[in-house]
Amino acid sequence: MTLFSSSLTQESSTEHLFRTLLLKWIPASTRALELGSARFAAPLAEADVCVTVTADADAPDEESGRSPGLERIPLHFPLGKADRERYGEALEEASFDAVVLDGLKEAFTTDKLHELVREIDMVLKPSGVALILLDAASLPQCLSPEFVIALFERFGFALAERKSVQSPVKQTSAGLVFVRDATRVRARKSLQGLLEEDRKTTTYKLALIKALAEINLSNSARVRYLSPTDMDRYLLRSKIPDAPHQAAIPMGLIIERVAALYWQIYRRHALNESAPLPAQIGGGRRLEFEEPLKALIRLYQGDWLAFRNDFYLGRLAAGSARSLAFISLARAINKALQRGPIFYAGNSLGNDSSAIAGKDGNRLFRLAKGAGFRSLEEAIAPALLDRAAGTFYLPSELWRELNVSAPWLTEAITIRWARLSSDFSRGAMSPGAVVDLMTPPEDMRDTNWSRGLFLERIRTGNLHSVWSGVELFPKTLAVDHMIPWSRTHTNDLWNLMPAETKENGQKSDGVPSAHCLDRAADRIIRTWKLYEGSSMGTLFRAQAESTLMGRALPQKDWETPMMDALLRSADETALQYACRRWEPPLRENL
Template identity: 25%
Template sequence: MDRQTVNAYDAKAAEFAATYAAADVTGLHRFLLRHLPAPPARVIEIGCGMGRDAAFLARKGYTVTGVDASAAMIKAAQSAHPGLADSAGLRFAQSDFPLPAGAPPFEGKFDAVLAIAVLMHVPDSELFEFAFQARGLLADGGVLILAASTNRPGLDADGRDGAGRLFRERPPAELSLLFERLGFRLVDRQDDDDSRGRPGLRWHTLVLRLDAGAGTRPVDQIETIINRDKKDATYKLALLRALCDVAQSHYRHVEWHPDDTVSVPLGLLAEKWLYYYWPLIDTADGLFIPQKRGLEKTKPIAFRHQLSDLAAHFRNQNGLSGFHAAYQAEALDPTARTLTDAVLNKIANTIVVGPVTFASQGDFTMDNGPRTAKRRCTTPSGVLGALGRVHFRADVWRELCLVGHWIGEAIILRWAELTYEISERGIPVHLVLERLLVKPETERDVQAARELFSTLTGLTCVWTKVPLADREFDVDHVIPFALWHNNDLWNLVPAARTVNNQKRDRLVTRDTLLGSRERLIHCWQVQRHERPQRFDVEVNRTLLGRNYAETNWEQPAFAALVEAVETLAVQRGVDRWAPDAPASCRRAARARTASAPPEWRTARPCRHETPPEHLERERTASRPFMGVAPSAESAPATGAMPPLIVFPDLADDEPFRTALPVIANLAAGPLQAGFQTASLDDLEDCAWVRVPPRVAKPGRFAVRIAGESMSPTLHPGDLVVFEYHRTPRADGQIVIVADFPTDAAPGDCAVKRYRAAPDTWRFTSDNQAFPDVCIPKSTRPAHPILGIAVWNLTRASRV
């Protein structure tokens, strides 16, 4: 959320609250009731402001959580609805959205998410994260309702109003596609004039449903475009194939227009055509492959001559692969520059006067930009900016984005079949397919990246942080080559060979990608320093698009990479991969403890040799604490005591598969992140315990019970497995409650039983001699817990 916007709401909360309360939202509320599931469905409103819509739904019987980044607006909401706020049906809480890294998640899944007049305040760099986190809030089949404005008057050049609020307005079709790429289906859309009468201002309300297994859409519209006109040449298929490729990997170059159309750069399409037609025209065996009816005897395809000359120039320079390497690096020799300029200009003009102009029913149109630009189409950056743009319907673009990978493959087959027909059945389909599937060989790119990485000191595996020495590493594709056929410099990173072999053609998990952010960006900075021209061209083409900037590009580029990975995973069902526990940690730990006394290596029960001082309050404080038994031998013999082992004695495949760490002290801080990701970085010094495989999994850990507050359910000395969760699944579960540290107190943790209560977080002891723990919800908006008990190892039973 834009911070300047939040500050504006904080400064003028009363004024904004009064304005929103006076607005006529009768139509909006009718629309919400028509599309929301029946009460008492759980609804969360992001950016609830003064609570107008949240309170309306609560009165209708819904269970509503309203969150807003502005603390002042939350106070206004609580004041405006005193009879409802913090009741069983309505709760308000201050929270940024998207949630910052490490912030506790909201409680459970919701049946509906509302974001009314919010997305305009979200900058481009946070938009995908907003969408992805909103998706994560919904149960399968849940409903997302968005309302956003366009044509807002009175904004300055930076898109801000007089109060300083950001209004990044986006066409509704662009917003719809953003969510559809994440598995949503558009259910309804409503467009209205502004209820306050502001001239020109329009509101667009979208209803999207999260479909389990979504990811496929009908392609009837594309099929219609392909079949509508007689095909005298292969031009239309080439155009559609190029649009498919742009939609899959260069989609950031699209521009959205108010008339529900989009446009893409003509130069980008011309480049694609050059790569498609080169193998068809430059055949080493002298085979002539016609691409126009009449066998091209009297009228060849418009650019055959120019492309043949360019191919001939590179025949002794590794052909298409040699051209690609020089062109991407903007290092063509003078002759090649002249030939390339001629080819790209001729292809661009052919696209316009051919399939764009002659497509019936106006499927495609050309804007007023140039269709040729002599002496300016010699480099990737030049051709992108020198030519105009091709326009077509936004719904066609949406189909290409959602299933373009399938459509593109079908078009290649159609192209081969049409060539067979054009050649009067003289060129077999399989020979044409072989040439249509030719791509530049890019092994030299991988080798160049390897040589660069080999010169770096302190090189580590991007995914595991394992040190890479003596050139024993692979160059990995962040997005597998099999998915994107992409050898851009930003996509090439150093990885341990064992890691690369494990990952193969899978996408890394979200946690792995986010956890590798700094190492990835460092690789990018190194690559850019060595080859700035090429790196900038490639990161502009695929990750940043029209949002490219010379400075401060790292965070937008990484956000774009996250978007690309997550949408690929959703749309194409790609397997995800996360690294095993870093073997380097185990090797280092073994080396450090090789000479340690045997008794230390066979029994070390906890992270701390003695309990921290504030954990001694178990028997005397008003809130008993989970402590650590001094040793396994001194704990009461309440059952079979599992033996404890040290980390260096674990086999490489044991952590979180057949063994869990025994955590002595839990508090807010780095250890929590370790529980979330199963990272071993902070757990080497813990004792570990072997557990049944069905009990072990990432995110779980063991705790030794100290004190009698949970007797007779849990006894002092019991080893209990917890799963890291910030929200209980049901009333009555045994949890680790954490009163997180403040400036006045160190912060406490205890094992208790969760009890639902309207105004407080209430936790009880099974031993009636111990008082309840009550934490006001006003001071702790999210559940103050660190884990849920799942298994008692000492008693070999469920908790």
């Protein structure tokens, strides 16, 4: 493959880095797809982001005996909706040996990068190579190499080589080489050590790991990989110069998840003291936050969904009994986790490179304190809890492993938790009985409010299935979870769509394909706007911000960012669970 001009006599350190990796990983005559500005390769096009198919200009075509030269495709990656429909199949059939990306535009967003990696995955052969240059001169300031690595690993790539070079002005460029390895399942020593080696005197550690795994599955947009600047600040604050790269999670989100886990265990007992309650700590000790947890459960009659809606709508008014109970619970959970697994987790891992070596052992987790719970004088909402509770840090390589292992890890932890709780209870409850307590009840996937909204729409006008566009009637209406409930337990309004009963049965636990979501985009957005204009509009936006977007939803022109986030969420779910992508059957009248 001819990629460079031999007339260049001088080259920058970045050019040299890129050329070295190309010569090593992409041999001549390789059929490759080249993306980018071609600043460090042959001048293939003038556009900032272009696509060309390159082949060795000196090698004869096997059939005609002629040199194939350069074949150019007038596309811009990532592909738009129209280009996906027009060229997607042809690109997939091309099955390239390699993809070369030699630079990103400064305005390149993380959502667009996600689309680009998905399309790189689409066009590569099973054993293909992707070579990526993150050039400091054009790299977005918010984008770290760790984020790019994590994104490729989500799509089944393995990082084969990473090289960096620093320019005279102290800017660092990185060259990354990925190889396709879709069957690779990494069982990291850190996660295994946490489950197997660390002391088991309470269920707090299992609750923390399970909460992290669930956040990975359904709230990953709220987790960020530290940028180089943020990482420098982290190292300065922590005074640990050799700390591994970190990922950051709002501690308030972890507190919410942990509260939900224990809510299920204590729900029956809080409402009926005679109901059995499995012990959560050895030696007969009680849960540190048992009293505020039971008080909040009673105030809501055990209805977690009602509490969560109040929390996201800001209905926990300052000074109210419900607000005070939740503040007390959040403070106690934060204290129990900080003094327990956040401080001690990883101390048994020896010289694990992902842990932080220090006088306290090899600690995996750290907590940067927030404004404190005394600052919660307003009505409580997720953003206010995040501000009060601070930020939880863990090695980014550990979070990337959760990208692979979270689906099975959540189930494995549930079983381990049940066994440990049964042991603490001295066999008074069997592990199976504890699992039954921990299983989310059916009322947590309640869709009655959405159904009522859809029925009213049918009564006053008309409503169509998001998947096929056929008109719906009361007897044919089904409320469908776009991202299946069985995968992420996401019952938020943005995920509930009107569908035909038969279609809903056909879809079952399948995840809609990108093409399916593209075709349904207009109908999905109409449903979102129906929610926004309803009495639950505030809840719709709050849920979308937390579980889909991971950031504030714009007051207007939010439709495209939300669709981009939905496409990303569907891809992540399908990849993590290795589940089928669903395509609705075509109808003759459409």
